[in-house]
Amino acid sequence: MGRITLDKVTKSFGTAQVIPPLDLTIEDGEFTVFVGPSGCGKSTLLRLIAGLEDVSSGQIRIDGEDATMTPPAKRGLSMVFQSYALYPHMSVRKNIAFPMRMAKMPQEEQDRRIEAAAKALNLTDYLERRPGQLSGGQRQRVAIGRAIVREPSAFLFDEPLSNLDAALRVGMRMEISELHKKLATTMIYVTHDQVEAMTMADKIVVLRAGYVEQVGSPLDLYRAPRNLFVAGFIGSPKMNFIEGPEAAKYDAHTIGVRPEHISISADEGPWSGVVGVSEHLGSDTFFHIHDTGLAETITVRADGEVSFHHGDRVHLTPRTDVIHRFDTAGLRINQ
Amino acid sequence: MARSITQRRKAINTAAAWAVGLLIFFPILWTILTSFKTEAQAINDPPLFLFFDWTLENYAVVQERSDYMRFLWNSIIVAGGSTILGIIIAVPAAWSMAFVPSNRTKDILLWMLSTKMLPAVGVLYPIYLIFIRLGLLDSRIGLVVVLMLINLPIIIWMLYTYFKEIPGEILEAARMDGATLKEEILYVLTPMAVPGIASTLLLNIILAWNEAFWTLNLTAAKAAPLTAFIASYSSPEGLFYAKLSAASTMAIAPILILGWFSQKQLVRGLTFGAVK
Numbered sequence: 001m002g003r004i005t006l007d008k009v010t011k012s013f014g015t016a017q018v019i020p021p022l023d024l025t026i027e028d029g030e031f032t033v034f035v036g037p038s039g040c041g042k043s044t045l046l047r048l049i050a051g052l053e054d055v056s057s058g059q060i061r062i063d064g065e066d067a068t069m070t071p072p073a074k075r076g077l078s079m080v081f082q083s084y085a086l087y088p089h090m091s092v093r094k095n096i097a098f099p100m101r102m103a104k105m106p107q108e109e110q111d112r113r114i115e116a117a118a119k120a121l122n123l124t125d126y127l128e129r130r131p132g133q134l135s136g137g138q139r140q141r142v143a144i145g146r147a148i149v150r151e152p153s154a155f156l157f158d159e160p161l162s163n164l165d166a167a168l169r170v171g172m173r174m175e176i177s178e179l180h181k182k183l184a185t186t187m188i189y190v191t192h193d194q195v196e197a198m199t200m201a202d203k204i205v206v207l208r209a210g211y212v213e214q215v216g217s218p219l220d221l222y223r224a225p226r227n228l229f230v231a232g233f234i235g236s237p238k239m240n241f242i243e244g245p246e247a248a249k250y251d252a253h254t255i256g257v258r259p260e261h262i263s264i265s266a267d268e269g270p271w272s273g274v275v276g277v278s279e280h281l282g283s284d285t286f287f288h289i290h291d292t293g294l295a296e297t298i299t300v301r302a303d304g305e306v307s308f309h310h311g312d313r314v315h316l317t318p319r320t321d322v323i324h325r326f327d328t329a330g331l332r333i334n335q
Numbered sequence: 336m337a338r339s340i341t342q343r344r345k346a347i348n349t350a351a352a353w354a355v356g357l358l359i360f361f362p363i364l365w366t367i368l369t370s371f372k373t374e375a376q377a378i379n380d381p382p383l384f385l386f387f388d389w390t391l392e393n394y395a396v397v398q399e400r401s402d403y404m405r406f407l408w409n410s411i412i413v414a415g416g417s418t419i420l421g422i423i424i425a426v427p428a429a430w431s432m433a434f435v436p437s438n439r440t441k442d443i444l445l446w447m448l449s450t451k452m453l454p455a456v457g458v459l460y461p462i463y464l465i466f467i468r469l470g471l472l473d474s475r476i477g478l479v480v481v482l483m484l485i486n487l488p489i490i491i492w493m494l495y496t497y498f499k500e501i502p503g504e505i506l507e508a509a510r511m512d513g514a515t516l517k518e519e520i521l522y523v524l525t526p527m528a529v530p531g532i533a534s535t536l537l538l539n540i541i542l543a544w545n546e547a548f549w550t551l552n553l554t555a556a557k558a559a560p561l562t563a564f565i566a567s568y569s570s571p572e573g574l575f576y577a578k579l580s581a582a583s584t585m586a587i588a589p590i591l592i593l594g595w596f597s598q599k600q601l602v603r604g605l606t607f608g609a610v611k
Binding site: 073077078079083089098146 | 512514515529
């Protein structure tokens with residue numbers, strides 16, 4: 001079980017309020033991602049749930065029981081840190097055993113769980129090594145192993161992949177997702193990378209300055225962002241925002257069009273502009289179009305085979321059925 | 336061009352370092368040399384450097400006249416005891432200041448250091464009176480306590496700097512893993528800080544070993560360590576340089592040997608944090 005409820009939780013450091021009153025429920029077995037720009041309070045929120053920080057007011061309930069004042073060790077949660085936070089003076093085996101040793105678990109049970117975790121995480125050959133002798137990916141797996149063996153009611157991940165290189169990150173992302181499928185335990189995952197959020201989450205919580213901007217499934221957020229911030233944060237490349245007369249045509253203060261919802265052509269389309277930088281990714285090409293009279297730059301995602309050159313005049317056609325409309329306050333206007 | 340300048344710099348630096356090193360070491364070398372001279376040669380003018388009749392006579396006399404082993408044993412107990420006691424008190428103190436700092440932590444650290452700025456003689460009288468009341472004069476336990484208190488600020492400061500280098504996340508991980516505060520300090524913090532703790536230990540043994548003011552003032556015969564042993568050879572009836580030198584050499588030999596073997600650890604410890 002691992003249902004976590006935050007009830008009007010606030011956190012202040014001195015006079016600065018980092019988390020204004022916040023309500024949130026994380027259902028049992030759910031993979032929830034807290035995402036937002038740096039300084040948005042997502043890590044603080046995770047640390048409040050972990051018990052590493054005390055809440056200033058409000059209540060945290062784990063499986064219905066008030067855990068607001070419970071010390072971290074007694075909350076039944078496991079945490080994986082950004083820096084892995086392995087014990088450098090202990091072997092991998094001892095690192096993984098540490099939480100069980102603290103819980104005074106019988107030795108045979110400890111050994112059984114270590115073997116199982118090592119097998120699941122491909123660490124069997126490294127059990128006697130020190131963390132310093134392992135690669136970044138292996139260290140991260142040890143940190144995960146140490147978290148698994150306790151059989152916690154929920155896992156907390158604090159930007160666990162940001163110290164890994166890009167290729168490894170994709171691999172670990174899959175591993176963590178698979179782990180979640182296998183264990184079906186609640187996971188809360190903090191990241192500033194919206195791609196991680198989109199690919200892993202059952203539920204995304206978008207945070208800005210401590211406020212929850214939107215909660216929903218990845219596709220909900222992609223299809224119906226509640227405001228300009230979420231619209232701009234979710235999706236890569238970023239959504240194009242257009243104000244002025246073009247937006248007024250749609251009865252909106254601002255309209256948003258995703259780069260993948262604009263087609264580019266040499267000779268026809270309602271909008272036109274000049275090609276600036278083109279980013280060739282192979283499968284796709286991103287064109288940055290200037291001088292459209294709509295916004296400073298309009299980003300367009302086209303097929304990898306499409307080729308225009310710097311300075312070419314091109315025409316753009318947005319897909320009108322997926323245009324997002326926002327009012328003067330930046331809130332979504334529903335169709 | 337650039338190369339020749341750096342080469343010359345290097346040569347000058349090396350020469351300067353040797354000069355300073357020799358300057359610092361010279362008194363010790365002279366003491367050791369004098370301890371092998373006769374009393375007459377010791378005060379010879381001009382001074383004799385290496386060419387004299389080497390003799391062990393002074394050591395024999397010193398050994399005969401006073402019980403070196405008793406002084407040595409007192410020194411070991413006082414230096415070791417005060418250091419160990421100090422570490423036991425300083426580890427939790429430094430932990431709290433490094434990992435749960437408050438607004439006043441810096442002030443407390445400075446205040447502790449400021450006690451070292453007070454001339455020791457300024458508190459001699461009150462401490463002497465307290466020692467008389469408690470019957471601690473000329474006792475090893477009294478010396479252990481006083482030397483521990485004298486060096487405690489340095490121990491805490493050193494440990495504090497080492498602990499600051501340990502990432503807080505590792506201690507938080509221990510907390511998440513179910514460790515109590517005691518287990519966190521015992522199983523995670525202390526083993527990680529072993530190099531730092533070892534340097535602190537060594538430096539404080541040296542400081543306590545060489546401490547002369549309190550050891551001379553608070554002891555008479557029973558608890559007197561090696562500092563008192565040296566002092567007993569400088570008397571108003573006349574100085575016997577060779578014997579005094581022999582006594583000094585015997586007193587500093589153990590700590591010199593300890594320092595020699597642990598110099599790597601000491602240098603590493605003292606530059607810890609400054610050079611990463």
